[in-house]
Amino acid sequence: MTYRGLSIDELHALLVSKKVTPLQLAEEALILAKKDSNNAFEYIMEKEALEFAASLKEPEVNNPLWGIPFVIKDNFSTKDIPTTASSNILKGYVPVYDATVVEKLKEAKAVAIGKVTLDELAMGGTGTSGHLGMTFNPHDRSHKRLVGGSSCGSAACTADGYVPFALGSDTGDSTRKPASYAGLVGFKPTWSLISRYGLFPFAPSLDTVGIFARNVKDSAYVLNALAGHDDKDSTSSVRPIDDYAGEIEKINPKTKVAVIKGILNSISDKTVLDKFNETVKSLKDAGFAVDYVDIDEKILSSLFPTYFVISCAEATSNNANLDGIKFGPYYNGATFEDVVTQARTNGFSELIKRRFIIGNFALMKENQNDLFLRAQKNRRVIVDAVNKVLKDYDFIYCPAAPSIAPKVGEASDRLSNEYLIADNHLVIANFAGLPSITLPIGIKDGMPFGANITGRAFEDKQVLQMAFELEKHTGLKNLVAKGE
């Protein structure tokens, strides 16, 4: 029997009834990992996974993650396991501590089977810029289509059924966009709900831990394990947490949903629009109020530039510690500056350097007012506009991306509304710190595409309830890529 593609619930039932052991699950996941053709893995944790899985003897009936295999994006610190963030500047780095989320999943007795690749330092959206090269979309075995990024390895492993869930991160849409391209549920919880201790910072005012799964309830199980205050993260919320999985079926029948007209208008793909409108009709037929509402198009067009300036500027500062001295390859030099300059020149790819320069340009004394501070002010304008919609509506609902996964090298007009709005609107949830989830709603040419639900801050439970409801309408869950 194969366990590939089974959900957490299905695997849990098998584990509890002792029809399978954690060791058997880990062994199969490791076989799949070793045969991976998606270029997803940075490091396969064979020895560690087998030892840990073998130590799990008596099933924990009330712990759905007991014995469940998963993968970790390689920008989470893992004690004694190489961690590179897919950048050559961290080649050979072996952390001395676990990220809090890794620790929590260990405590839940889930079994990590590998560290998976990403766009370098999580700064990209294509899954092509990591030091291993492109990661492929498992739904396209010809390897012509992107899986998206930056959490490309997490998306590929979950979509290919090696594991039922994966850890990702989300600064602009790095969990929710790949989820759309790979037929997955990609969840970015409320900013501060999950500790980021041990997550390599990209832009801390936006960074959030992300969860990949193949159905909504599985995402809720993982959030149950990860949510909660952590003294090690000064931005971690002290609010009490909910039971996200236990109440997932209890949606408020008076739920009101807003569809942003400007986002729909920026999408040209008829299949995506038709399918999306079908889901709207289905929700209305079920008694939910769904209205089409406006957000000023100028605000929507400014989403991407605002994100680009803020994220590049924050990244420039946050990655100053990557110097080849405390970790990473060391280069001899006559002066301290020589040593660091060689490490950073050789360690960062061109793409990362370009982003850092843009960030530094925005932070220059002469430019701060016109670029960085202006972007931060515009962030407030965006957040106010979004929160105004969420005063009257429980959720914002929109297509997650303008199309199915693009082919490698397909270029967008970066000044078009399709690029500025349709391709980048998910960043709204990062600006405002809101819970936001993508789930599949349709398939075109054999490739899945998704829609996104965003709710109010700390209403993660309600967002999961809405997604669970929508999943029932589409019937699209537990999608696994066809074998080669």
Added chain:
Amino acid sequence: MKEYNIEILKQAAHGLLFDMSEEQYETLLQEFDIVVAQMKIIGENKELDKTEQMVFPFEVSTSVMREDVPTTPLPREEALRNANNKIGGQIKLPKVVL
């Protein structure tokens, strides 16, 4: 906003302690044309001058004070294990003061 040209981009790169090839700077200069055109979209909103900056999405109440709890600190070997140039239990670097 400051004018941008190859020299300014080099200045920004060198300030961050890395360098690129001439060809890469040329590519970046072209990218700047698009980035600056995108920035102009933000510039169109004249109301921004009256708006307060937003740094974090919302305030998070947290306590910086905590109970003193005795713990075992990271051993020196562990703290240094990822440093690739060390001597006598310390990181070795070129002289800073000559």
